[in-house]
Amino acid sequence: MNSVFLMDNVIVVGAGPTGLWLACELRLAGVEVTLIERTSGPRPNTRGVGTHARTLEVLAMRGLADVPLAKGRKVPRWHFGMLPSLADYSTLDSPYQFVVAYPQNALEELLDARAVELGATILRGTTVTGLTQNPEGVRVRLADGTELTASWVVGADGAGSTVRKAAGIAFPGTDTTYYGYVADVTLTGPPPPPAIASQVGALITAPLPSGGFRVSGFDPHDQHPEQEMTLARVSASANRAAGRDLGITDPIWISQFGNATRRAAEYRSGRVFVAGDAAHMHPPTGGVGLNVGLQDAHNLGWKLAAVATGRAPESLLDTYHDERAPVGDAVLANTRAQSALVNGFTPEMQALRAHLSGLIDRHPAVAADLAFSVSGLDVAYPSPDPAAHPLTGRRFGDAAAFPLFVDGRPVLVRYPSAPPVDGAYDSESTLEDLAYAVIRPDGYIGWATTDPDPAAALAAFKAFPADHR
Numbered sequence: 001m002n003s004v005f006l007m008d009n010v011i012v013v014g015a016g017p018t019g020l021w022l023a024c025e026l027r028l029a030g031v032e033v034t035l036i037e038r039t040s041g042p043r044p045n046t047r048g049v050g051t052h053a054r055t056l057e058v059l060a061m062r063g064l065a066d067v068p069l070a071k072g073r074k075v076p077r078w079h080f081g082m083l084p085s086l087a088d089y090s091t092l093d094s095p096y097q098f099v100v101a102y103p104q105n106a107l108e109e110l111l112d113a114r115a116v117e118l119g120a121t122i123l124r125g126t127t128v129t130g131l132t133q134n135p136e137g138v139r140v141r142l143a144d145g146t147e148l149t150a151s152w153v154v155g156a157d158g159a160g161s162t163v164r165k166a167a168g169i170a171f172p173g174t175d176t177t178y179y180g181y182v183a184d185v186t187l188t189g190p191p192p193p194p195a196i197a198s199q200v201g202a203l204i205t206a207p208l209p210s211g212g213f214r215v216s217g218f219d220p221h222d223q224h225p226e227q228e229m230t231l232a233r234v235s236a237s238a239n240r241a242a243g244r245d246l247g248i249t250d251p252i253w254i255s256q257f258g259n260a261t262r263r264a265a266e267y268r269s270g271r272v273f274v275a276g277d278a279a280h281m282h283p284p285t286g287g288v289g290l291n292v293g294l295q296d297a298h299n300l301g302w303k304l305a306a307v308a309t310g311r312a313p314e315s316l317l318d319t320y321h322d323e324r325a326p327v328g329d330a331v332l333a334n335t336r337a338q339s340a341l342v343n344g345f346t347p348e349m350q351a352l353r354a355h356l357s358g359l360i361d362r363h364p365a366v367a368a369d370l371a372f373s374v375s376g377l378d379v380a381y382p383s384p385d386p387a388a389h390p391l392t393g394r395r396f397g398d399a400a401a402f403p404l405f406v407d408g409r410p411v412l413v414r415y416p417s418a419p420p421v422d423g424a425y426d427s428e429s430t431l432e433d434l435a436y437a438v439i440r441p442d443g444y445i446g447w448a449t450t451d452p453d454p455a456a457a458l459a460a461f462k463a464f465p466a467d468h469r
Contacts, residue, residue, distance in 0.1 A: 009034060009150040010308060011140055013128050013163050017048075017104065018276030018293035019156035020111035024062070025301025025441075027118035028408035029466075031308045034148065035115070036140070038157075040125035042112070046103035046184070046253070049206060049214055050078075050287030053089070054376030054395075056096040058298050061405035061443055065096075067110055072102030073209055079195035080370045081285065081341030082202050083353060085360035086194070087370035094377060095399045101206055104290055128157070131166045131272070138271050152304060154273045156297070159262070161278035167269040173262025173281070173332075178343060179225045180283065182216040183234045183254040184208060188247030199350060201241035202342045215248065216284070217241055220345045229256040259283040259339050263328045267296075267321035275300060280328040285338040286374050292331050295376060296324050302408060302441035302466060312465030323381040323393075334373060381444055389448035391432060396439045401425050410446065411439045412461040418452045438464050 010026055012019045015037035023033045051059075051068055059065040076098045077086040090097045116122065127143040131153060138153040155163025164171060187205075191213060196203045203217040219237035227233075235248045264279045276293025300320045306312035344353050360367045372378050381393035396413075404411045404425055414424040418435035431437070433450045436457035440446040447460050 010152045010154065010304065011036060011138070011148060011150040012154045012156055013140070013161075014156035014158065014276070014278070015039075015108075015112065015122055015124070016156060016158075016276065016293070017107055017111060017290050018297045019154070020108060020115050021294045022154060022156065022275065022297035022301050022304075023115045023120040024111065024118055025297065025408060026305050026308070027115065027120050028062075029302070029305035029309060031305050033115075033120045034150070035120055035122045036126060036128055036142070036148075037122060037124045038127045042109055043105045046105040048104040048284070048287060048290035049101050049208065050290070051100040051102050051107070052288065052291045052375045053092050053094040053096040053098075054379065055291040055294055056100065057094060057397075057399075057402065057443065058295065060095075060399070060402045062408070063403070063406045064110065064114065068100050068102040068107065069096075071106070071209055072100035073207055074098040074100055075206075077367075078371075079204060080374065081338035081353075081356075082195040082197040082204055083341060083357045083360065084193065084195060084197075085357040086367065087360075087374065088364065088367035089371040089375065091364075091368040092371060092375055092377060093397060094375070099287070099375075101209060103209065106209075107290075128162050131163065133167070133271050135270075151308060152271050152273070154275055154300070154304075155278045156274075156276045156293070157278055159260075159277045159281035161274060163272060164264060164274045164278050167272040167274075169269050169272075169274060170265040171262045172265060174260065176225075176258030176260040178218060178220075179223055179256050179258050180216060180218040181229050181234050181237060181254070181256045182214065182284070183229075183231070183248075184212055184214050184252040185231075185234070185248045186212050186250040187215075188249055189245060192242040192244075192246065196241050197342055197344060197353065198241065199345050199347070201237055201345075203238050203241035212250075212252065215246075218343055220343075225256060225258070229254050257284060259343075261332050261336060263325070263332055267325055268317060273300060273304075273317075273320065279324070280331060282332050282335040283339050285335050285342060288331055288335070288374060288376075291376055292327065295327075295379070298442045299324050305408075306465045316465055319381075322384075327379055389434070389445075389450070391434065391437075391448050392445050394445050396437075396443050396445055398427055398429060401427070401439075402443075405439075405441065405443060408441045410441055410461070410464050410466045412457060413437045413439055414457070418457075419454050421454045421457055424457070436460075440464075441466055 009032040076090040275296040383392040412424040438447040
Protein backbone atom coordinates (compact mmCIF):
# COMPACT_ATOMS: atom_id res chain seq x y z
CA MET A 1 0.00 0.00 0.00
CA ASN A 2 1.32 3.43 -0.97
CA SER A 3 1.32 6.17 1.65
CA VAL A 4 1.87 9.85 0.98
CA PHE A 5 2.34 12.14 3.98
CA LEU A 6 1.05 15.67 3.50
CA MET A 7 1.04 17.01 7.04
CA ASP A 8 0.13 20.69 7.58
CA ASN A 9 -2.05 20.29 4.51
CA VAL A 10 -5.79 20.26 3.90
CA ILE A 11 -7.46 17.62 1.76
CA VAL A 12 -10.77 18.63 0.20
CA VAL A 13 -12.85 15.78 -1.19
CA GLY A 14 -15.05 16.96 -4.06
CA ALA A 15 -14.21 19.56 -6.71
CA GLY A 16 -17.63 21.07 -7.24
CA PRO A 17 -18.25 24.75 -6.46
CA THR A 18 -18.03 24.19 -2.70
CA GLY A 19 -14.74 22.30 -2.76
CA LEU A 20 -13.17 24.55 -5.36
CA TRP A 21 -14.12 27.72 -3.50
CA LEU A 22 -12.71 26.34 -0.26
CA ALA A 23 -9.46 25.48 -2.02
CA CYS A 24 -9.22 29.02 -3.38
CA GLU A 25 -9.81 30.51 0.06
CA LEU A 26 -7.15 28.32 1.69
CA ARG A 27 -4.60 29.05 -1.01
CA LEU A 28 -5.10 32.81 -0.56
CA ALA A 29 -3.66 32.32 2.93
CA GLY A 30 -0.82 30.07 1.73
CA VAL A 31 -2.27 26.77 2.98
CA GLU A 32 -1.33 23.71 0.91
CA VAL A 33 -4.48 22.13 -0.51
CA THR A 34 -5.13 18.86 -2.33
CA LEU A 35 -8.53 18.37 -4.00
CA ILE A 36 -9.72 14.84 -4.72
CA GLU A 37 -12.40 14.54 -7.40
CA ARG A 38 -13.96 11.32 -8.68
CA THR A 39 -14.72 12.64 -12.17
CA SER A 40 -11.88 12.67 -14.65
CA GLY A 41 -12.69 16.01 -16.24
CA PRO A 42 -15.09 18.95 -16.35
CA ARG A 43 -18.75 18.06 -15.97
CA PRO A 44 -20.60 18.33 -19.30
CA ASN A 45 -23.94 18.98 -17.59
CA THR A 46 -25.04 21.51 -15.03
CA ARG A 47 -27.04 20.87 -11.87
CA GLY A 48 -27.59 24.42 -10.66
CA VAL A 49 -28.32 27.45 -12.81
CA GLY A 50 -29.19 30.19 -10.30
CA THR A 51 -26.58 32.45 -8.71
CA HIS A 52 -28.12 34.62 -6.00
CA ALA A 53 -27.17 38.08 -4.75
CA ARG A 54 -25.06 37.09 -1.75
CA THR A 55 -23.08 34.61 -3.84
CA LEU A 56 -22.45 37.35 -6.40
CA GLU A 57 -21.20 39.58 -3.57
CA VAL A 58 -18.89 36.79 -2.40
CA LEU A 59 -17.53 36.35 -5.92
CA ALA A 60 -17.10 40.13 -6.25
CA MET A 61 -15.05 40.25 -3.03
CA ARG A 62 -12.56 37.90 -4.70
CA GLY A 63 -12.66 39.57 -8.12
CA LEU A 64 -14.60 36.77 -9.84
CA ALA A 65 -18.09 38.18 -10.40
CA ASP A 66 -17.48 39.76 -13.80
CA VAL A 67 -17.72 36.55 -15.87
CA PRO A 68 -21.08 35.27 -14.59
CA LEU A 69 -22.46 38.82 -14.69
CA ALA A 70 -21.36 39.24 -18.31
CA LYS A 71 -22.31 35.79 -19.58
CA GLY A 72 -25.30 34.96 -17.41
CA ARG A 73 -28.89 36.13 -17.78
CA LYS A 74 -30.18 38.54 -15.14
CA VAL A 75 -33.64 37.72 -13.78
CA PRO A 76 -35.08 40.45 -11.49
CA ARG A 77 -38.25 38.53 -10.55
CA TRP A 78 -38.38 34.84 -9.84
CA HIS A 79 -40.76 32.29 -8.43
CA PHE A 80 -41.24 31.14 -4.85
CA GLY A 81 -42.79 27.68 -4.64
CA MET A 82 -43.91 28.08 -8.29
CA LEU A 83 -46.54 30.60 -7.25
CA PRO A 84 -47.78 32.64 -10.23
CA SER A 85 -46.92 35.87 -8.39
CA LEU A 86 -43.16 36.32 -8.30
CA ALA A 87 -40.64 37.33 -5.63
CA ASP A 88 -39.10 40.72 -6.40
CA TYR A 89 -35.29 40.79 -6.40
CA SER A 90 -35.13 44.31 -7.86
CA THR A 91 -35.59 45.76 -4.36
CA LEU A 92 -32.61 44.01 -2.72
CA ASP A 93 -30.12 46.08 -0.77
CA SER A 94 -27.28 44.90 -2.98
CA PRO A 95 -25.69 45.91 -6.27
CA TYR A 96 -27.01 42.58 -7.58
CA GLN A 97 -30.78 43.02 -7.63
CA PHE A 98 -31.49 39.86 -9.59
CA VAL A 99 -30.78 36.16 -9.91
CA VAL A 100 -28.18 35.33 -12.55
CA ALA A 101 -28.90 32.27 -14.67
CA TYR A 102 -25.38 30.91 -15.10
CA PRO A 103 -24.64 27.19 -15.48
CA GLN A 104 -22.96 25.46 -12.57
CA ASN A 105 -20.47 23.69 -14.82
CA ALA A 106 -19.36 27.05 -16.22
CA LEU A 107 -18.86 28.35 -12.68
CA GLU A 108 -16.89 25.22 -11.84
CA GLU A 109 -14.57 25.85 -14.81
CA LEU A 110 -14.00 29.41 -13.58
CA LEU A 111 -13.25 28.28 -10.02
CA ASP A 112 -11.13 25.35 -11.20
CA ALA A 113 -8.89 27.72 -13.17
CA ARG A 114 -8.65 30.05 -10.18
CA ALA A 115 -7.76 27.22 -7.77
CA VAL A 116 -5.01 25.98 -10.09
CA GLU A 117 -3.73 29.52 -10.58
CA LEU A 118 -3.46 29.90 -6.80
CA GLY A 119 -1.51 26.65 -6.52
CA ALA A 120 -4.05 24.03 -5.45
CA THR A 121 -3.38 20.41 -6.44
CA ILE A 122 -6.33 18.59 -8.04
CA LEU A 123 -6.33 14.78 -8.25
CA ARG A 124 -9.04 13.77 -10.72
CA GLY A 125 -10.48 10.38 -11.55
CA THR A 126 -9.90 8.96 -8.09
CA THR A 127 -12.30 8.01 -5.33
CA VAL A 128 -12.05 8.22 -1.55
CA THR A 129 -13.10 4.97 0.11
CA GLY A 130 -12.66 5.91 3.76
CA LEU A 131 -10.66 7.75 6.39
CA THR A 132 -9.43 7.53 9.95
CA GLN A 133 -8.33 10.34 12.22
CA ASN A 134 -6.42 10.92 15.44
CA PRO A 135 -5.49 14.09 17.34
CA GLU A 136 -2.55 14.74 14.99
CA GLY A 137 -4.10 14.22 11.56
CA VAL A 138 -6.35 12.35 9.15
CA ARG A 139 -5.49 9.40 6.91
CA VAL A 140 -7.53 9.22 3.69
CA ARG A 141 -7.79 5.99 1.70
CA LEU A 142 -8.20 6.03 -2.08
CA ALA A 143 -9.70 3.32 -4.26
CA ASP A 144 -6.28 2.33 -5.67
CA GLY A 145 -4.90 1.65 -2.20
CA THR A 146 -3.04 4.92 -1.84
CA GLU A 147 -3.25 6.64 1.52
CA LEU A 148 -2.89 10.38 1.99
CA THR A 149 -2.31 11.93 5.38
CA ALA A 150 -3.18 15.54 6.16
CA SER A 151 -3.90 17.79 9.09
CA TRP A 152 -7.50 18.47 8.07
CA VAL A 153 -10.05 16.97 5.70
CA VAL A 154 -13.19 18.60 4.32
CA GLY A 155 -15.95 16.56 2.71
CA ALA A 156 -17.56 18.50 -0.13
CA ASP A 157 -18.51 15.24 -1.82
CA GLY A 158 -22.27 15.51 -2.09
CA ALA A 159 -25.31 14.19 -0.28
CA GLY A 160 -23.95 10.64 -0.26
CA SER A 161 -20.68 11.90 1.25
CA THR A 162 -18.12 9.19 1.96
CA VAL A 163 -16.28 11.64 4.21
CA ARG A 164 -19.36 12.31 6.34
CA LYS A 165 -20.11 8.62 6.74
CA ALA A 166 -16.51 7.69 7.54
CA ALA A 167 -16.32 10.46 10.15
CA GLY A 168 -19.42 9.08 11.85
CA ILE A 169 -21.45 12.25 11.36
CA ALA A 170 -25.18 11.52 11.47
CA PHE A 171 -27.43 12.81 8.68
CA PRO A 172 -30.95 12.97 10.14
CA GLY A 173 -33.97 14.13 8.17
CA THR A 174 -36.80 12.87 6.00
CA ASP A 175 -36.81 10.45 3.08
CA THR A 176 -38.13 11.07 -0.41
CA THR A 177 -41.91 10.94 -0.76
CA TYR A 178 -42.22 12.20 -4.34
CA TYR A 179 -40.01 12.74 -7.37
CA GLY A 180 -39.51 15.51 -9.88
CA TYR A 181 -37.74 15.86 -13.20
CA VAL A 182 -35.25 18.32 -14.70
CA ALA A 183 -34.06 18.70 -18.28
CA ASP A 184 -32.09 21.17 -20.38
CA VAL A 185 -33.85 21.32 -23.74
CA THR A 186 -34.95 23.40 -26.70
CA LEU A 187 -38.52 24.68 -26.91
CA THR A 188 -39.86 24.97 -30.45
CA GLY A 189 -43.10 26.48 -29.18
CA PRO A 190 -43.56 29.69 -27.18
CA PRO A 191 -42.25 29.28 -23.62
CA PRO A 192 -44.86 29.10 -20.86
CA PRO A 193 -44.90 31.43 -17.83
CA PRO A 194 -41.87 30.97 -15.55
CA ALA A 195 -43.90 29.00 -12.98
CA ILE A 196 -47.06 26.95 -13.29
CA ALA A 197 -48.70 24.73 -10.72
CA SER A 198 -52.17 23.24 -10.84
CA GLN A 199 -53.93 20.03 -9.91
CA VAL A 200 -52.39 18.29 -12.94
CA GLY A 201 -48.76 19.20 -12.29
CA ALA A 202 -46.11 21.84 -11.63
CA LEU A 203 -43.62 23.29 -14.09
CA ILE A 204 -40.84 25.85 -13.96
CA THR A 205 -39.12 27.11 -17.12
CA ALA A 206 -35.83 29.01 -16.89
CA PRO A 207 -33.90 30.49 -19.83
CA LEU A 208 -30.30 29.33 -20.16
CA PRO A 209 -27.43 31.50 -21.40
CA SER A 210 -27.02 29.05 -24.29
CA GLY A 211 -30.45 29.98 -25.60
CA GLY A 212 -32.18 26.81 -24.47
CA PHE A 213 -34.37 26.28 -21.44
CA ARG A 214 -34.27 24.33 -18.23
CA VAL A 215 -37.62 22.73 -17.55
CA SER A 216 -38.27 21.20 -14.16
CA GLY A 217 -41.39 20.04 -12.44
CA PHE A 218 -43.47 17.53 -10.52
CA ASP A 219 -46.11 15.29 -12.04
CA PRO A 220 -48.55 13.52 -9.69
CA HIS A 221 -49.49 11.22 -12.59
CA ASP A 222 -45.91 10.01 -13.16
CA GLN A 223 -44.20 8.86 -9.98
CA HIS A 224 -42.00 6.00 -11.21
CA PRO A 225 -38.44 6.60 -9.99
CA GLU A 226 -37.48 3.06 -10.95
CA GLN A 227 -37.94 3.96 -14.60
CA GLU A 228 -35.48 5.96 -16.68
CA MET A 229 -36.44 9.59 -17.07
CA THR A 230 -36.76 10.04 -20.83
CA LEU A 231 -37.55 12.92 -23.18
CA ALA A 232 -40.98 11.41 -23.78
CA ARG A 233 -41.76 11.40 -20.04
CA VAL A 234 -40.48 14.97 -19.59
CA SER A 235 -42.52 16.19 -22.57
CA ALA A 236 -45.70 14.48 -21.40
CA SER A 237 -45.40 15.90 -17.88
CA ALA A 238 -44.41 19.41 -18.96
CA ASN A 239 -47.09 19.60 -21.66
CA ARG A 240 -49.73 18.40 -19.22
CA ALA A 241 -48.76 21.09 -16.68
CA ALA A 242 -48.61 23.81 -19.35
CA GLY A 243 -51.87 22.75 -20.97
CA ARG A 244 -50.32 22.71 -24.45
CA ASP A 245 -47.49 21.26 -26.51
CA LEU A 246 -44.26 23.10 -25.70
CA GLY A 247 -42.31 21.47 -28.50
CA ILE A 248 -39.58 20.05 -26.27
CA THR A 249 -36.63 18.76 -28.33
CA ASP A 250 -32.85 18.30 -28.32
CA PRO A 251 -32.25 17.28 -24.71
CA ILE A 252 -28.78 18.06 -23.38
CA TRP A 253 -29.38 16.61 -19.95
CA ILE A 254 -32.27 14.81 -18.25
CA SER A 255 -32.48 13.69 -14.64
CA GLN A 256 -34.89 13.16 -11.77
CA PHE A 257 -34.70 14.04 -8.10
CA GLY A 258 -36.53 13.46 -4.84
CA ASN A 259 -37.59 15.66 -1.95
CA ALA A 260 -35.43 14.02 0.73
CA THR A 261 -34.34 16.65 3.25
CA ARG A 262 -31.47 16.16 5.69
CA ARG A 263 -28.87 18.12 7.65
CA ALA A 264 -25.62 16.88 9.18
CA ALA A 265 -25.87 16.63 12.94
CA GLU A 266 -22.45 18.28 13.19
CA TYR A 267 -20.46 20.17 10.56
CA ARG A 268 -17.24 19.24 12.35
CA SER A 269 -15.97 15.98 13.81
CA GLY A 270 -12.46 16.50 15.15
CA ARG A 271 -10.26 17.22 12.14
CA VAL A 272 -12.99 16.48 9.60
CA PHE A 273 -15.58 18.92 8.25
CA VAL A 274 -18.51 18.70 5.85
CA ALA A 275 -19.79 21.44 3.57
CA GLY A 276 -22.29 21.93 0.79
CA ASP A 277 -24.51 18.98 -0.09
CA ALA A 278 -22.46 16.79 2.25
CA ALA A 279 -23.82 18.94 5.10
CA HIS A 280 -27.38 19.49 3.87
CA MET A 281 -29.61 18.01 1.18
CA HIS A 282 -32.98 19.25 -0.02
CA PRO A 283 -34.99 19.44 -3.23
CA PRO A 284 -33.73 22.07 -5.71
CA THR A 285 -36.75 24.32 -5.24
CA GLY A 286 -35.56 27.92 -5.24
CA GLY A 287 -32.16 27.11 -6.73
CA VAL A 288 -30.24 27.74 -3.51
CA GLY A 289 -28.11 24.60 -3.14
CA LEU A 290 -25.02 25.79 -5.03
CA ASN A 291 -25.19 29.14 -3.25
CA VAL A 292 -25.44 27.77 0.28
CA GLY A 293 -22.57 25.36 -0.35
CA LEU A 294 -20.28 28.04 -1.68
CA GLN A 295 -21.12 30.23 1.31
CA ASP A 296 -20.34 27.29 3.66
CA ALA A 297 -16.87 27.22 2.11
CA HIS A 298 -16.58 30.99 2.38
CA ASN A 299 -17.27 30.76 6.12
CA LEU A 300 -14.95 27.83 6.77
CA GLY A 301 -12.10 28.91 4.50
CA TRP A 302 -10.66 31.86 6.42
CA LYS A 303 -11.12 30.12 9.77
CA LEU A 304 -9.38 26.90 8.74
CA ALA A 305 -6.61 28.93 7.12
CA ALA A 306 -6.08 30.95 10.31
CA VAL A 307 -5.86 27.79 12.43
CA ALA A 308 -3.74 25.82 9.94
CA THR A 309 -1.17 28.63 9.82
CA GLY A 310 -1.08 29.09 13.59
CA ARG A 311 -2.77 32.49 13.68
CA ALA A 312 -5.85 31.40 15.61
CA PRO A 313 -6.73 28.80 18.26
CA GLU A 314 -8.43 25.62 17.15
CA SER A 315 -11.58 26.69 18.98
CA LEU A 316 -12.28 29.12 16.13
CA LEU A 317 -13.23 26.10 14.02
CA ASP A 318 -16.20 25.32 16.26
CA THR A 319 -17.83 28.53 15.08
CA TYR A 320 -18.19 27.00 11.60
CA HIS A 321 -20.94 24.67 12.83
CA ASP A 322 -22.33 27.29 15.19
CA GLU A 323 -22.78 29.78 12.35
CA ARG A 324 -23.61 27.61 9.36
CA ALA A 325 -25.82 24.88 10.83
CA PRO A 326 -28.63 27.40 11.58
CA VAL A 327 -28.33 28.58 7.97
CA GLY A 328 -28.74 24.98 6.85
CA ASP A 329 -31.84 24.65 9.03
CA ALA A 330 -33.31 27.82 7.53
CA VAL A 331 -32.66 26.58 4.00
CA LEU A 332 -34.32 23.25 4.76
CA ALA A 333 -37.35 25.02 6.18
CA ASN A 334 -37.52 27.33 3.16
CA THR A 335 -37.27 24.55 0.59
CA ARG A 336 -39.79 22.41 2.49
CA ALA A 337 -42.26 25.29 2.38
CA GLN A 338 -41.67 25.80 -1.32
CA SER A 339 -41.96 22.07 -2.02
CA ALA A 340 -45.33 21.97 -0.24
CA LEU A 341 -46.55 24.79 -2.47
CA VAL A 342 -45.16 23.17 -5.61
CA ASN A 343 -46.88 19.89 -4.85
CA GLY A 344 -50.16 21.48 -3.90
CA PHE A 345 -52.31 19.28 -6.10
CA THR A 346 -55.33 19.13 -3.77
CA PRO A 347 -58.13 21.72 -3.94
CA GLU A 348 -57.16 22.93 -0.47
CA MET A 349 -53.55 23.55 -1.48
CA GLN A 350 -54.67 25.22 -4.68
CA ALA A 351 -56.72 27.61 -2.55
CA LEU A 352 -53.70 28.30 -0.35
CA ARG A 353 -51.57 29.01 -3.42
CA ALA A 354 -54.16 31.47 -4.71
CA HIS A 355 -54.33 33.19 -1.31
CA LEU A 356 -50.54 33.58 -1.05
CA SER A 357 -50.29 34.86 -4.61
CA GLY A 358 -52.89 37.48 -3.76
CA LEU A 359 -50.83 38.60 -0.77
CA ILE A 360 -47.76 38.98 -2.97
CA ASP A 361 -49.72 41.00 -5.54
CA ARG A 362 -51.30 43.29 -2.95
CA HIS A 363 -48.23 43.77 -0.74
CA PRO A 364 -44.93 44.51 -2.53
CA ALA A 365 -43.10 44.08 0.79
CA VAL A 366 -44.02 40.38 0.73
CA ALA A 367 -42.51 39.94 -2.72
CA ALA A 368 -39.39 41.76 -1.54
CA ASP A 369 -39.08 39.73 1.67
CA LEU A 370 -39.35 36.43 -0.18
CA ALA A 371 -36.48 37.49 -2.43
CA PHE A 372 -34.48 38.64 0.59
CA SER A 373 -34.85 35.27 2.29
CA VAL A 374 -33.80 33.26 -0.76
CA SER A 375 -30.96 35.57 -1.85
CA GLY A 376 -28.79 34.85 1.20
CA LEU A 377 -28.67 38.52 2.17
CA ASP A 378 -30.61 37.79 5.36
CA VAL A 379 -27.86 35.62 6.85
CA ALA A 380 -26.32 36.97 10.06
CA TYR A 381 -24.13 35.34 12.69
CA PRO A 382 -25.11 36.44 16.21
CA SER A 383 -22.09 36.88 18.45
CA PRO A 384 -21.74 34.59 21.50
CA ASP A 385 -20.24 37.58 23.33
CA PRO A 386 -23.05 39.45 25.13
CA ALA A 387 -20.84 42.56 25.24
CA ALA A 388 -20.40 42.65 21.46
CA HIS A 389 -21.99 45.42 19.46
CA PRO A 390 -25.41 44.29 18.14
CA LEU A 391 -24.20 44.62 14.54
CA THR A 392 -21.44 42.06 15.07
CA GLY A 393 -22.02 39.16 12.69
CA ARG A 394 -24.08 41.21 10.24
CA ARG A 395 -23.31 41.31 6.54
CA PHE A 396 -21.11 44.20 5.38
CA GLY A 397 -22.81 45.48 2.26
CA ASP A 398 -20.64 48.44 1.17
CA ALA A 399 -20.02 47.37 -2.44
CA ALA A 400 -17.37 50.05 -2.95
CA ALA A 401 -15.18 48.16 -0.47
CA PHE A 402 -15.54 44.73 -2.11
CA PRO A 403 -12.23 45.01 -4.03
CA LEU A 404 -10.40 45.39 -0.70
CA PHE A 405 -11.21 41.76 0.13
CA VAL A 406 -9.63 40.27 -2.98
CA ASP A 407 -6.72 38.73 -1.05
CA GLY A 408 -8.93 37.20 1.64
CA ARG A 409 -7.84 39.46 4.50
CA PRO A 410 -9.94 41.40 6.99
CA VAL A 411 -10.55 45.11 6.53
CA LEU A 412 -10.65 47.90 9.13
CA VAL A 413 -13.47 50.35 8.40
CA ARG A 414 -13.73 53.89 9.70
CA TYR A 415 -17.12 55.55 9.71
CA PRO A 416 -17.50 59.33 9.17
CA SER A 417 -17.88 60.25 12.84
CA ALA A 418 -14.51 58.76 13.88
CA PRO A 419 -10.92 60.08 13.54
CA PRO A 420 -8.83 58.77 10.61
CA VAL A 421 -6.74 55.61 10.99
CA ASP A 422 -3.84 54.66 8.74
CA GLY A 423 -4.77 51.77 6.48
CA ALA A 424 -8.49 51.91 7.25
CA TYR A 425 -11.19 52.02 4.62
CA ASP A 426 -13.15 55.23 5.03
CA SER A 427 -16.79 54.41 4.53
CA GLU A 428 -19.03 57.19 3.32
CA SER A 429 -22.05 55.50 4.84
CA THR A 430 -23.29 55.71 8.39
CA LEU A 431 -24.16 52.47 10.14
CA GLU A 432 -26.14 53.26 13.27
CA ASP A 433 -23.62 54.84 15.66
CA LEU A 434 -20.50 52.91 14.66
CA ALA A 435 -17.08 54.54 14.79
CA TYR A 436 -14.99 51.60 13.57
CA ALA A 437 -15.53 48.01 12.49
CA VAL A 438 -13.34 45.06 11.56
CA ILE A 439 -14.82 43.16 8.65
CA ARG A 440 -14.02 39.47 8.50
CA PRO A 441 -12.50 38.03 5.31
CA ASP A 442 -15.92 36.57 4.46
CA GLY A 443 -17.56 40.00 4.51
CA TYR A 444 -19.31 39.94 7.90
CA ILE A 445 -18.70 42.33 10.78
CA GLY A 446 -16.29 40.64 13.17
CA TRP A 447 -15.91 43.49 15.64
CA ALA A 448 -17.53 46.89 15.97
CA THR A 449 -17.43 49.81 18.34
CA THR A 450 -18.94 53.22 19.00
CA ASP A 451 -15.71 54.32 20.69
CA PRO A 452 -13.92 56.91 18.50
CA ASP A 453 -10.49 55.92 19.86
CA PRO A 454 -8.28 55.02 16.84
CA ALA A 455 -5.73 53.24 19.03
CA ALA A 456 -8.39 50.84 20.28
CA ALA A 457 -9.56 50.21 16.73
CA LEU A 458 -6.04 49.40 15.52
CA ALA A 459 -5.52 47.06 18.48
CA ALA A 460 -8.73 45.19 17.70
CA PHE A 461 -7.76 44.92 14.05
CA LYS A 462 -4.29 43.56 14.81
CA ALA A 463 -5.77 41.04 17.26
CA PHE A 464 -8.20 39.68 14.70
CA PRO A 465 -7.31 36.05 13.75
CA ALA A 466 -6.38 36.53 10.10
CA ASP A 467 -3.37 37.40 8.01
CA HIS A 468 -2.18 41.03 8.15
CA ARG A 469 0.90 40.64 5.98
